[in-house]
Amino acid sequence: MAQKLKQSDDISIGDNLRKLRNEANMTQEQIVAQLQLRNFSISRSIYSQMESGTYNIRISELIALAEILHTDYNTIFKGLDYNK
Template sequence: MEQKLKQDIQIGETIRSLRMERKLTQDQVVSKLQLMDLDITRSIYSQIEGGTYSIRISVLA
């Protein structure tokens, strides 16, 4: 029987660091994600980076 992970993981800072290393704006990242059929807005993306929006790992995979 599978055991579900019930621990919250804060990934916002990591995502922000990776974006900045690649010299991308949030709008550029959101555009790329939308091209991959991920339904996301810049507002939601900003909240993810800021740690105020929860997103499932399965959505990111």
């Protein structure tokens, strides 16, 4: 079974994904096309949910996104903090 990272209202990597995508000068459609080339069946709607923090991302998807965005996990999770 594929493991997922649960996003919630108070902690989400969505904003970081959006920022990294914009820095890479890529559209959501281009990200989705790259994910589909890696055999992920993801629509633009689902990717949009990733960026809005309403989709629980599979770890395999996160690994692919790090490759596509030429970044590391520290950058994807930058600025996030857990509730103490």
